[in-house]
Structures are given as C-alpha cells and as structure tokens.
Amino acid sequence: MDILNVVLLALFACGSFAIRVPKHEYIKSMEKDENFLFKGKRWVVLVSGSSGWSNYRHQADICHAYQIVKANGIPEENIITMMVDDIAYNQNNPTPGKIVNRPGGPDVYEGVVIDYKGIDVNSTNFLNILKGNKTGMRNIGSGKVIEGGPHDRVFINFVDHGTTGLLAFPDDYLYADQLNNALKYMFGSSSYRKMLLYIEACHAGSMFDGILQDNTDILAVTASGPRENSYGCYCRYEPYGTCLGDLFSVTWMEDLDATVSNCEKRTVFNDFKEVRTNVTRSNVMIYGDFNIGHEKLSAFIGYQKSNNELITNSKSGELIKKTSISSRNIHENTLQYQISDKKQSKDMAKMHELSLELRHNNKMRLIIDTVFRKIYSMVVKSRPDIKEKIGDLDDPEHLNLTLDIFPCYRSILNKISQTCFSLPRNPYVLDRLTIFANLCVVDKQIHQMVSNAVDVACSDIPKSINNVF
Numbered sequence: 335m336d337i338l339n340v341v342l343l344a345l346f347a348c349g350s351f352a353i354r355v356p357k358h359e360y361i362k363s364m365e366k367d368e369n370f371l372f373k374g375k376r377w378v379v380l381v382s383g384s385s386g387w388s389n390y391r392h393q394a395d396i397c398h399a400y401q402i403v404k405a406n407g408i409p410e411e412n413i414i415t416m417m418v419d420d421i422a423y424n425q426n427n428p429t430p431g432k433i434v435n436r437p438g439g440p441d442v443y444e445g446v447v448i449d450y451k452g453i454d455v456n457s458t459n460f461l462n463i464l465k466g467n468k469t470g471m472r473n474i475g476s477g478k479v480i481e482g483g484p485h486d487r488v489f490i491n492f493v494d495h496g497t498t499g500l501l502a503f504p505d506d507y508l509y510a511d512q513l514n515n516a517l518k519y520m521f522g523s524s525s526y527r528k529m530l531l532y533i534e535a536c537h538a539g540s541m542f543d544g545i546l547q548d549n550t551d552i553l554a555v556t557a558s559g560p561r562e563n564s565y566g567c568y569c570r571y572e573p574y575g576t577c578l579g580d581l582f583s584v585t586w587m588e589d590l591d592a593t594v595s596n597c598e599k600r601t602v603f604n605d606f607k608e609v610r611t612n613v614t615r616s617n618v619m620i621y622g623d624f625n626i627g628h629e630k631l632s633a634f635i636g637y638q639k640s641n642n643e644l645i646t647n648s649k650s651g652e653l654i655k656k657t658s659i660s661s662r663n664i665h666e667n668t669l670q671y672q673i674s675d676k677k678q679s680k681d682m683a684k685m686h687e688l689s690l691e692l693r694h695n696n697k698m699r700l701i702i703d704t705v706f707r708k709i710y711s712m713v714v715k716s717r718p719d720i721k722e723k724i725g726d727l728d729d730p731e732h733l734n735l736t737l738d739i740f741p742c743y744r745s746i747l748n749k750i751s752q753t754c755f756s757l758p759r760n761p762y763v764l765d766r767l768t769i770f771a772n773l774c775v776v777d778k779q780i781h782q783m784v785s786n787a788v789d790v791a792c793s794d795i796p797k798s799i800n801n802v803f
Contacts (some may be wrong), residue, residue, distance in 0.1 A: 589609065
C-alpha cells in the first residue's frame with residue numbers, strides 16, 4: 335500500500351504540473367515547431383482606398399505588395415485586393431497598362447488579380463471582408479472574404495489618405511471605432527491566430543493610439559504618428575509627373591526585395607526597426623500586442639527561396655528621401671508639374687486648361703475655409719468655455735481620442751457632407767477635421783449644436799464643390 339501511495343502521489347504531482355502550464359505558454363512553445371506554425375492559412379488583404387491620377391502611388395504600392403506576397407507563396411485564393419483600378423489605363427499614363435513603383439522599375443500591375451474595383455472600393459465592403467460576411471458581399475466583385483480560423487495569420491496592408499481617427503475611401507470614411515469593432519468581432523469569433531496591419535496614411539497612428547488593445551494578438555504598424563502626415567516618394571519623375579510610391583510602403587517593400595534571402599528569418603520587429611530607421615520624414619509607429627513583433631514576418635506574408643524575377647533587388651534610400659513630398663501637397667504639386675510640362679511642350683491650350691483648374695481649386699478652397707470658419711466661430715461663441723481646450727481652427731490642440739467620441743464625430747462629418755459638400759470627395763478638408771474631433775472629445779453631445787451651425791454656414795454655398803485638393 336505504501337508503494338502504491340507513492341506512485342499515485344507522483345502521478346498526481348505530474349498531472350498537477352501539466353495543469354498549471356498556462357495555455358498561451360503551451361501554444362507559444364508549440365509554435366516554435368514550423369509545422370505547427372503553418373498549420374493554419376495565411377490571409378492577405380491589400381487595399382488602395384483612393385482614385386485619380388494624382389494618387390497613382392497608392393495603387394502602385396498595393397500592386398507591388400501583391401507581387402511580393404504572390405511570389406512568397408501566398409495562394410491567390412487567400413489574397414483579397416481592393417483598388418479602384420483607374421491608373422493603369424488612365425489617359426495620363428505614359429505606359430498604358432503598366433504601373434511602376436519606382437523610376438525605371440518593373441511593371442507591378444501585370445498579373446494582379448483585383449477582387450473589388452470601382453465603386454466596390456468602400457468602407458462597408460472592407461469591413462464585410464474582414465468579418466467574413468459572404469452574404470454581405472454576394473454579387474459584389476469576386477465575393478471573396480477572410481474565411482479564417484483559430485490557427486490562421488492575417489496581414490492587412492491599407493494605403494490611402496487619412497486624418498484624425500479615420501481612413502479615407504473614394505466616397506466614404508472608415509472610422510477608428512468601426513475598424514476596432516471589426517477587429518474585436520474577428521477576435522471573438524476566432525477568425526485568426528495572429529494579425530499584422532501595415533497602414534500607410536497621414537495621421538495613421540490615430541486609428542490605434544489608445545484604441546487598439548494589447549491582448550487581442552494584433553499588431554499595427556503605421557506610416558505616421560497620430561498627429562503627422564505621411565509622405566509620397568519618387569515624385570515628379572518624368573514622364574509621370576506624380577509620385578510613384580509612398581515613403582513608408584516603398585521602404586518596407588524595397589528592403590524586402592533587396593534582402594530576399596534573409597526574409598524567412600526576419601521578425602516583425604526586425605522589419606519595423608529597419609523601416610523606422612530609414613523613414614525619416616514621419617515617425618513609423620507600432621500599436622497593439624507587442625508579442626506579435628517577435629513573430630517571423632514570413633508567418634504573415636510568406637517567403638521565397640529564390641529571387642522573384644519581376645521585382646529587381648534595389649534599395650534607393652537617398653533617392654527616396656530626396657524625392658519625397660508630404661501627401662497633403664502631392665495633388666497640387668502634380669498639377670503644377672503638368673502645367674510646367676505643357677508650357678515646355680508649347681501645348682498652350684492644355685496649359686491654359688490646367689491653369690484654370692488650379693485657379694478654380696484655389697477658389698473652392700477659400701469657400702471651404704469660410705464654411706469651416708463660420709461653423710467654428712458660431713460654436714465657440716455659444717460655448718466660449720471650450721475654445722482653450724480645443725484650440726484654434728488652424729492650430730487645433732492634440733487631444734487623445736477614445737472610442738466613445740466617434741458617434742459625435744461621425745455625426746458632425748456626415749452632416750457637413752450632406753448639407754455642404756462631400757468630405758471624402760474633397761481631400762483638401764482632411765487637415766481641417768481635427769477640430770471637430772476635439773469638439774467631441776470635450777463634449778460628446780455637442781454634435782447637435784454643430785449641426786445647427788452647419789445649416790447656417792452652408793445655406794448659400796455652391797453645390798458643385800468636388801475634388802478640391
């Protein structure tokens with residue numbers, strides 16, 4: 335009996351030890367086994383949320399990313415691509431049917447399968463794709479969505495314009511609370527094991543700063559902090575006359591192209607460090623679960639054992655820096671380049687047409703500024719107590735966003751779009767929206783007062799304010 339008791343006691347001790355091993359520690363130890371690591375699928379979502387020739391760089395970035403993940407072995411059925419697709423065959427394209435992401439670079443458009451294009455590129459469809467809502471995407475594009483499971487890895491690369499608490503699509507906005515709700519839904523439904531987001535946009539950090547939780551196995555890397563612009567690069571190169579890429583996107587992708595043999599071993603943190611060091615015009619930031627940083631980047635985007643012939647290994651660091659322009663100024667810069675080009679070619683009729691476009695744009699800017707100033711003035715006149723807290727219209731304070739301010743913020747911006755002019759269709763407004771977020775931070779019920787001010791401010795403005803940059 336004594337021997338039996340000793341044996342039972344030993345077995346009980348071993349069992350107790352096994353029970354006390356935390357589940358997440360067990361999973362982490364198992365993930366060191368590559369067979370376990372790749373038990374699930376890799377899903378890649380690539381989004382260019384803009385349209386128009388001056389936004390050439392956004393679609394070029396996404397096409398380049400597509401070539402990388404495809405060459406890295408991600409199955410076509412697991413890559414979901416959204417882009418308006420109005421660049422390759424744009425009348426301004428000197429190489430019809432081709433898109434490049436750097437001067438003298440290869441065609442990154444060839445072979446890209448676009449699942450959603452044109453008017454299908456919008457925030458509703460994007461959120462449905464993330465949440466795996468096949469019913470919501472029925473009869474839209476390819477209908478592909480993330481059909482993820484508890485062992486899957488998800489990589490999301492979003493490239494477009496942005497401002498405080500939102501990312502832009504051609505005709506609507508994606509707000510930080512909407513994205514956060516979709517990510518929470520995916521976490522709750524075990525749609526992924528780990529997720530990595532690369533976000534290229536101005537003020538991209540404001541989508542996650544103080545919002546993205548650190549315990550949902552999601553890491554977000556952003557091209558810029560919450561209060562700064564991102565930058566385009568390879569700008570004004572003949573014969574394109576616009577920026578061929580974005581600084582953050584081009585940097586991380588060209589670095590991978592140039593170090594393809596080491597990509598399998600590179601961690602997310604390794605990549606972040608390399609990119610943050612080389613992107614000097616804005617602050618590349620990370621948010622969320624830092625444990626993801628120790629994961630291999632290849633766990634999300636795959637890796638290739640030999641060079642991809644399409645993507646030439648090249649790092650053009652100094653050239654990128656010398657040709658970078660703030661994203662906010664690229665549209666105007668592109669138009670000015672076109673005017674200069676037409677002048678040199680003595681195409682005076684086209685030069686005159688472009689000059690009129692630029693003058694009209696500046697006139698519409700003044701109208702937009704007047705509307706915003708009227709709204710601001712009426713609100714602070716009624717609520718003088720908030721002026722010091724929110725700052726001036728042209729120099730707003732930098733206030734921290736919380737999820738509960740977004741119903742108010744969204745209500746104000748929707749009201750302006752419905753009553754005055756479409757905000758998503760006028761990228762010039764993006765630098766002027768922070769003040770409305772600030773109003774909601776200070777008073778989450780202030781949107782009704784602002785709504786009344788909008789009605790007054792927009793009672794006698796032109797109805798054709800569109801594409802003001």
